[in-house]
Amino acid sequence: MPATARTAATVRTLPHPAPEELRLEGVLHALADPIRLRIVRTLAERRHENLACSAFELPVSKSTSTHHFRVLRESGVIRQHYEGTSCLSRLRRDDLEDRFPGLLTAVLQAPPSPSGK
Amino acid sequence: MPATARTAATVRTLPHPAPEELRLEGVLHALADPIRLRIVRTLAERRHENLACSAFELPVSKSTSTHHFRVLRESGVIRQHYEGTSCLSRLRRDDLEDRFPGLLTAVLQAPPSPSGK
DNA sequence: CGCTTAGTACGATAAACACCGTACTACGTC
DNA sequence: GACGTAGTACGGTGTTTATCGTACTAAGCG
Numbered sequence: 001m002p003a004t005a006r007t008a009a010t011v012r013t014l015p016h017p018a019p020e021e022l023r024l025e026g027v028l029h030a031l032a033d034p035i036r037l038r039i040v041r042t043l044a045e046r047r048h049e050n051l052a053c054s055a056f057e058l059p060v061s062k063s064t065s066t067h068h069f070r071v072l073r074e075s076g077v078i079r080q081h082y083e084g085t086s087c088l089s090r091l092r093r094d095d096l097e098d099r100f101p102g103l104l105t106a107v108l109q110a111p112p113s114p115s116g117k
Numbered sequence: 118m119p120a121t122a123r124t125a126a127t128v129r130t131l132p133h134p135a136p137e138e139l140r141l142e143g144v145l146h147a148l149a150d151p152i153r154l155r156i157v158r159t160l161a162e163r164r165h166e167n168l169a170c171s172a173f174e175l176p177v178s179k180s181t182s183t184h185h186f187r188v189l190r191e192s193g194v195i196r197q198h199y200e201g202t203s204c205l206s207r208l209r210r211d212d213l214e215d216r217f218p219g220l221l222t223a224v225l226q227a228p229p230s231p232s233g234k
Numbered sequence: 235c236g237c238t239t240a241g242t243a244c245g246a247t248a249a250a251c252a253c254c255g256t257a258c259t260a261c262g263t264c
Numbered sequence: 265g266a267c268g269t270a271g272t273a274c275g276g277t278g279t280t281t282a283t284c285g286t287a288c289t290a291a292g293c294g
C-alpha cells in the first residue's frame with residue numbers, strides 16, 4: 001500500500017467570531033450558566049491549552065455537552081479545533097482581555113456559587 | 118384584605134439578597150440582557166444615587182420594566198427603596214466590588230454592543 | 235472491512251424568559 | 265373622597281434554552 005495514500009486529513013473546521021465581533025451580552029450569557037462556567041474554570045486551571053470535551057466529566061449527556069461548548073464557542077469565549085477524533089478547546093484569554101479588559105479575570109476570581117444550581 | 122392601622126407611612130419594603138448571598142451566575146445573567154445592561158450603565162453614569170424607574174425611558178412597557186428591575190434587584194445588582202410614589206434604584210457598587218472584585222468595572226468599561234440586540 | 239471512540243445533528247420536551255395589556259395598590263394633591 | 269401618578273400583580277403569548285435519546289459522521293485500529 002503506497003505511503004502517499006493518506007492525503008490531508010479532512011479538515012473539519014468550526015466557525016468562530018472575530019475578536020471585534022465579540023458581544024458583551026453574548027459573553028455574559030455564555031458565562032451565566034453553571035455548567036459553562038465550570039468548563040471555563042477548568043480550562044483556566046489547566047491553562048496549558050487544549051482539553052478534549054470528554055476531559056470535563058460534566059453531569060450532562062453528550063449532546064447537552066456539545067450544546068454548551070457551542071454556546072461558548074459562538075460567543076467567543078473558547079476556541080475549538082479538531083485533532084483526530086477529539087475536539088480540543090481552549091480559552092480565548094487574549095481576545096477576551098483585549099476586548100473586555102478585566103472581565104474574564106474577575107469572573108475567574110469570583111467565589112464559585114454553592115455547587116448545584 | 119386586612120386594613121392595616123395606618124400609623125406612619127406604610128413602609129413598602131423590598132427583599133434584597135445579603136452581600137454574601139450574591140451568586141455569580143445570577144449577576145452575570147442579570148447583566149446579560151441589553152435592557153438591564155442599559156439600566157446599569159445609566160445608574161453608573163449618574164452615580165449620585167437614586168433614580169426612579171421612570172427616569173430611564175426604556176423601549177418597553179411599564180410591566181416589562183418592572184420585571185427587569187426585579188431581576189436586577191433579586192440578583193443583587195441594584196438596591197431599591199420607595200420614596201413617595203416612586204421606587205428609587207441605585208447600583209450596589211460596594212457589595213459587588215467586595216464579592217466580585219473588578220467585575221462591575223470590567224462590564225462598565227466594555228464597549229457597548231451595536232445597539233439593538 | 236468491521237469495530238471503537240469522540241463528537242455532532244436532529245428532533246422532541248419542558249422550563250425559563252421577554253414581552254404585553256389590564257387591573258390593581260400606594261401615595262400625594264386637590 | 266376623587267383624581268392623577270408611579271409602580272406592581274396577574275395572566276397570557278411567543279421565543280429561547282437546557283435537556284435528553286437516537287441516529288449519524290469522522291478518525292483510528294486491527
